[in-house]
Amino acid sequence: MSSRKKCNRAVAQAGASAKGIDALPEGLLNHILGFIDARQAVQTCVLARRWRHLWKSATTVCIGTTNPEEILSFMEHLLLLRGGSQFDVTPVLDSMPSLRDAFVTLAQKNADCCTHADESGNCSNVNWNSCYDFSLEEVEILEEEEILEELEISEEEAIPDEVEILE
Amino acid sequence: MAAPESGDGNNGAARMVTLISSDNTRFEVEAAAASLSQTLQLTILDGGGGGGDGIPLPNVDSATLSKVLEYCIKHAPAAANGGAPNATAVDRAELERFDNEFVNIDQSVLYSLIMAAHNLEIEGLQSLVAKKVADMIKGKSPMEIRRTLGFPDPTPEEQAEMNAHMLEYGWAYE
Numbered sequence: 001m002s003s004r005k006k007c008n009r010a011v012a013q014a015g016a017s018a019k020g021i022d023a024l025p026e027g028l029l030n031h032i033l034g035f036i037d038a039r040q041a042v043q044t045c046v047l048a049r050r051w052r053h054l055w056k057s058a059t060t061v062c063i064g065t066t067n068p069e070e071i072l073s074f075m076e077h078l079l080l081l082r083g084g085s086q087f088d089v090t091p092v093l094d095s096m097p098s099l100r101d102a103f104v105t106l107a108q109k110n111a112d113c114c115t116h117a118d119e120s121g122n123c124s125n126v127n128w129n130s131c132y133d134f135s136l137e138e139v140e141i142l143e144e145e146e147i148l149e150e151l152e153i154s155e156e157e158a159i160p161d162e163v164e165i166l167e
Numbered sequence: 168m169a170a171p172e173s174g175d176g177n178n179g180a181a182r183m184v185t186l187i188s189s190d191n192t193r194f195e196v197e198a199a200a201a202s203l204s205q206t207l208q209l210t211i212l213d214g215g216g217g218g219g220d221g222i223p224l225p226n227v228d229s230a231t232l233s234k235v236l237e238y239c240i241k242h243a244p245a246a247a248n249g250g251a252p253n254a255t256a257v258d259r260a261e262l263e264r265f266d267n268e269f270v271n272i273d274q275s276v277l278y279s280l281i282m283a284a285h286n287l288e289i290e291g292l293q294s295l296v297a298k299k300v301a302d303m304i305k306g307k308s309p310m311e312i313r314r315t316l317g318f319p320d321p322t323p324e325e326q327a328e329m330n331a332h333m334l335e336y337g338w339a340y341e
Contacts, residue, residue, distance in 0.1 A: 020317045021278060021300070028285055031293065035301035043309050047318055 022050065029054055184216030186236075192229035193221055196236050200243040205288035226286050231279040234272075238292050241265050246291075270299040274317070 021029070033041045033054065044051050182198040186207075198216070202208040207222065216222040224232065245262060270277065277296050284293035304312050309329065313320070321329060 020274065022318075024278060024282065025285070028281055028293075028297070031297040032300045032304075035298050036304055040305065044304070044312065047309065047313060047316070 022048065026054065182217070184211055185219075185221035186216065186232065187221045187223045188227055188229040188232045189225050190229050192232070194229075194232060194236055196240065197243065199247055200236065200239040203239045203242060203246055203289050203291070205290075207287060224287075227283045228279070231276075231283050234276065234280055235283050235287065235289070235292065238269060238295075239289070241269075242291060266295055270295060274303075 024032075029051075033044065036044075044054065183195050184198045184201050184207075186194045186196060186201060188194065198211050201216070202211055207216070210216060210222055227235070242262065245258070277300060281293055281296040281300070284290075284296060303315055307315060312318075
């Protein structure tokens with residue numbers, strides 16, 4: 001799947017009217033956002049209309065902490081905010097064992113999670129996207145604060161062929 | 168300097184190719200350097216770009232192309248060694264020093280460069296510039312990012328929208 005991460009968007013659309021960083025196609029902007037701590041990537045959504053949802057479709061997410069609890073809470077927020085847009089979490093998890101552990105914890109909270117997992121919840125599958133479907137179906141948001149009340153991780157049948165970005 | 172094995176058996180002098188920028192400037196460069204571009208590599212392997220022909224690059228102007236080639240020439244020896252497993256620490260440090268200085272340029276040039284790297288499929292260069300732009304954003308407030316990237320100051324309407332978004336994504340601003 002990683003080979004598919006190339007920018008799909010049409011290139012060379014840098015017309016004379018667009019200027020500066022805004023002239024870049026979305027794929028390149030996402031490449032840039034991939035190097036930025038995810039919290040800050042979210043902040044870029046206030047730059048312009050075009051940037052509003054950009055961070056949600058980034059194929060790489062950079063997380064600036066190694067504390068499992070923080071990561072877990074962070075991922076809950078992130079997954080919630082990204083809503084239906086799917087992304088490949090495998091590279092993120094591979095690069096950060098503590099995040100992987102956090103996901104195992106998250107999975108263990110859920111009765112029916114990963115079919116590859118052994119009794120202790122360790123998963124031997126290399127592609128985490130095939131274990132977990134990160135669509136959040138039964139998420140309830142408290143009215144005042146945006147706190148994730150429930151995170152449901154449901155089993156997914158097949159690996160999506162393309163990373164699908166839902167609006 | 169050892170000729171790369173893909174050099175069509177052209178022993179001795181390295182094979183040269185000609186690239187033509189959008190404003191019709193011709194650049195003669197070693198095939199090994201131009202081949203850092205995945206796009207050009209295919210053409211060059213097919214024997215293109217030699218003699219008086221030249222490979223036209225209608226999307227890249229001469230100023231940008233000369234900068235792109237500066238990068239390619241510097242990185243070609245390491246790339247030819249397959250990521251330079253036998254490169255010394257000194258070589259690597261020198262490349263790093265070069266890279267840091269290389270992207271220490273005007274923003275507008277950075278954007279032209281990353282577009283060219285994208286079009287020509289020069290992965291290392293694209294990542295180098297993307298990282299540089301990311302570094303310009305890191306640690307700044309949204310307003311500072313706006314100014315750094317040259318977005319105009321928000322209109323009152325946009326400011327209201329920004330505030331609404333900051334409320335919505337409050338956790339990201341904690």
